[in-house]
Amino acid sequence: MKIYFAGSIRGGRQDQALYFEIIKQLEKFGTVLTEHVGNVKVVETETARKDTDIFARDVNWLTQSDAVVAEVTSPSLGVGYEIAMAESLGKKIICIFRPANDRHLSAMIAGNPRLQVSEYTDLVDLDKIFSDFFYLRNR
Amino acid sequence: MKIYFAGSIRGGRQDQALYFEIIKQLEKFGTVLTEHVGNVKVVETETARKDTDIFARDVNWLTQSDAVVAEVTSPSLGVGYEIAMAESLGKKIICIFRPANDRHLSAMIAGNPRLQVSEYTDLVDLDKIFSDFFYLRNR
Numbered sequence A, B: 001m002k003i004y005f006a007g008s009i010r011g012g013r014q015d016q017a018l019y020f021e022i023i024k025q026l027e028k029f030g031t032v033l034t035e036h037v038g039n040v041k042v043v044e045t046e047t048a049r050k051d052t053d054i055f056a057r058d059v060n061w062l063t064q065s066d067a068v069v070a071e072v073t074s075p076s077l078g079v080g081y082e083i084a085m086a087e088s089l090g091k092k093i094i095c096i097f098r099p100a101n102d103r104h105l106s107a108m109i110a111g112n113p114r115l116q117v118s119e120y121t122d123l124v125d126l127d128k129i130f131s132d133f134f135y136l137r138n139r
Helices: A016-026 A042-047 A051-064 A077-088 A123-137 B016-026 B042-047 B051-064 B077-088 B123-137
Strands: A002-006 A067-071 A092-097 A116-119 B002-006 B067-071 B092-097 B116-119
Touching (some): A002 A051, B116 B123
Parallel strands (some): A067 A092
């Protein structure tokens, strides 16, 4: 199982430590192609690469992947783009979201009948959400 | 010419007044289907609608549109999603971006060879950018 994990990079890195933990959890279910998204230095390492190379690499990984897990709590152009591309490629997708008073998920995600959006507050919730997604829904 | 203008709504409304001016400029070139994006009360009015209705309406407008203008300065899941969907529908797309020291445009946009990204600082720049886009490139 090849997993594409999508999280905000240039949109904001407030959740980097959480992404790192999510990727560790996802590795129980398969290989995470985008492991760098959880890396504390990703903004620096990715800024050293050419944008066209990053784009080509990510589209290649997305195309290869069996499932896409998108963390959608932080607004991010890249994550929104990847979700729509994953949809057009027919990938299995789950969006995970931490609700809070000042956060409202985009209607393009929350109102999209083809997307599964699961709300969570912590990693314990995610363990159950990912088990259901990978073992029950994707067999 | 039907124009779909994409700007951040739930991702953050810092640029609302600017979106309003951009939409006024775009109206010189055609009908802007998404005029509400520049409205000061859009978060409230859209929150009163069902997300599934907003999604269906916006996909319908995107499908009908002749050109898509995406303001990509603010990170936004919806704008990222709309750009990828517009691309898969074969729409003519221009992304407009205001550079600043602390802002780096997503590599999924900046590194995408099929997207035109035009940098600007003010409405005067946009007048030239839009004239070129609508009159020269889209004939």
